[in-house]
Amino acid sequence: MSQGKRPLPADIHPRTQAVHSGTRRSQYGEVSEAIFLTQGFVYDSAEQAEARFIETGDDEFIYARYGNPTVRMFEDRIAALEGTEDAFATASGMAAVNGALTALLKAGDHVVSAKALFGSCLYILEEILTRYGVEVTFVDGTDLDQWRAAIRPDTKAVFFESMSNPTLEVIDIRAVSDLAHAVGALVIVDNVFATPVLQRSGDLGADVIVYSATKHIDGQGRCLGGVICGTRQFVRKVAEPYLKHTGGSLSPFNAWVMLKALETMDLRVRAQADSALKVAQALQGLPGLSRVIHPFLTDHPQHDLARAQMDAGGTMIALDVAGGKEAAFKLLNALQIIVISNNLGDAKSIITHPATTTHQRLTPEQRAGLGISDGLLRLSIGLEDAGDLIADLTQALAAAQGPGS
Numbered sequence: 324m325s326q327g328k329r330p331l332p333a334d335i336h337p338r339t340q341a342v343h344s345g346t347r348r349s350q351y352g353e354v355s356e357a358i359f360l361t362q363g364f365v366y367d368s369a370e371q372a373e374a375r376f377i378e379t380g381d382d383e384f385i386y387a388r389y390g391n392p393t394v395r396m397f398e399d400r401i402a403a404l405e406g407t408e409d410a411f412a413t414a415s416g417m418a419a420v421n422g423a424l425t426a427l428l429k430a431g432d433h434v435v436s437a438k439a440l441f442g443s444c445l446y447i448l449e450e451i452l453t454r455y456g457v458e459v460t461f462v463d464g465t466d467l468d469q470w471r472a473a474i475r476p477d478t479k480a481v482f483f484e485s486m487s488n489p490t491l492e493v494i495d496i497r498a499v500s501d502l503a504h505a506v507g508a509l510v511i512v513d514n515v516f517a518t519p520v521l522q523r524s525g526d527l528g529a530d531v532i533v534y535s536a537t538k539h540i541d542g543q544g545r546c547l548g549g550v551i552c553g554t555r556q557f558v559r560k561v562a563e564p565y566l567k568h569t570g571g572s573l574s575p576f577n578a579w580v581m582l583k584a585l586e587t588m589d590l591r592v593r594a595q596a597d598s599a600l601k602v603a604q605a606l607q608g609l610p611g612l613s614r615v616i617h618p619f620l621t622d623h624p625q626h627d628l629a630r631a632q633m634d635a636g637g638t639m640i641a642l643d644v645a646g647g648k649e650a651a652f653k654l655l656n657a658l659q660i661i662v663i664s665n666n667l668g669d670a671k672s673i674i675t676h677p678a679t680t681t682h683q684r685l686t687p688e689q690r691a692g693l694g695i696s697d698g699l700l701r702l703s704i705g706l707e708d709a710g711d712l713i714a715d716l717t718q719a720l721a722a723a724q725g726p727g728s
């Protein structure tokens with residue numbers, strides 16, 4: 324297999340990389356990438372099998388848990404886009420987060436993590452790593468003094484999401500990376516909310532960037548997937564041995580969906596982010612909301628940092644409905660276009676009530692500490708007409724303030 328006869332120029336932009344990078348063509352010269360839906364690979368001889376188990380070449384595979392041509396295309400394309408040396412594709416975003424952390428850490432190691440995290444990420448840091456003797460210190464990720472105080476000479480890694488779920492806090496990636504690098508700690512960033520399109524975390528200092536490809540990379544609500552991007556050393560010598568032996572590899576079919584979805588990701592994410600800012604601005608003027616959170620609104624606490632760090636404010640909005648859970652539920656039930664679901668980054672606009680769904684597991688005190696009030700809703704803006712979404716939210720908000728339900 325080959326990229327075709329002509330190699331790509333070295334200086335192409337991410338949008339071009341997202342369409343062409345990583346392509347491997349079979350002897351048929353297909354235009355659209357093939358799905359190699361195979362677990363295994365046939366060897367010409369016993370000697371060839373023996374040789375391949377000693378060292379695999381670029382276009383040589385052993386078993387789909389170790390690697391597969393379609394999965395490899397997705398890995399090469401996302402690595403090119405992200406600007407990292409390599410990438411390992413995983414069965415889900417959580418396999419990527421767990422793989423990156425568990426592959427690296429051992430008993431006795433120390434990790435510093437922001438406390439505002441996706442629920443399952445919090446579970447890994449709080450429940451799983453600690454069970455195996457890793458010490459984890461949680462900090463308010465927006466407070467550099469807390470990072471400074473928590474990072475120690477023996478800190479092995481720092482972990483955070485920027486923006487965070489669901490309250491869209493923005494963390495200073497450059498500043499936290501500098502603090503971590505000063506003690507030789509690895510910086511692992513979950514870049515899901517910011518997307519590969521709007522935030523280049525690697526350029527800002529992150530060493531390892533993890534994604535749930537389930538979100539904006541697929542972007543159309545079809546498949547689970549994830550990816551770990553980093554140096555060749557980290558991806559192939561640290562993450563891959565752990566993942567290929569523990570079963571977290573991405574299926575070739577899902578890899579193909581993600582690979583093709585990368586071609587349109589830039590257009591989708593930018594359009595969704597444009598609409599998200601429009602919707603957030605429109606919501607700010609409406610009665611019945613005590614707070615509208617979006618990083619590119621001027622009243623966001625890290626607004627200047629968000630503008631410096633990201634191309635756009637992302638596709639997510641958080642809104643606090645005055646009147647708590649009852650009013651929030653009335654609003655949800657009155658929506659006609661936006662669907663109630665807990666996914667995000669989809670072509671369809673999606674809304675969820677974190678306190679009773681994604682963050683139900685937390686105690687009321689923990690939720691309060693993360694700014695997850697009973698009236699908070701997390702809204703993921705899709706590809707619909709922004710005016711239609713504003714109209715839907717406006718009528719639902721009016722219904723939520725009305726009598727009874």
Ligand SMILES: *Cc1c(COP(=O)(O)O)cnc(C)c1O
Nearest residue numbers: 415416417441513515535537548
């Ligand atoms: C969804 C999500 C994950 C987990 O991804 P899955 O594909 O659902 O396993 C991790 N981090 C963040 C920030 C997410 O939004």
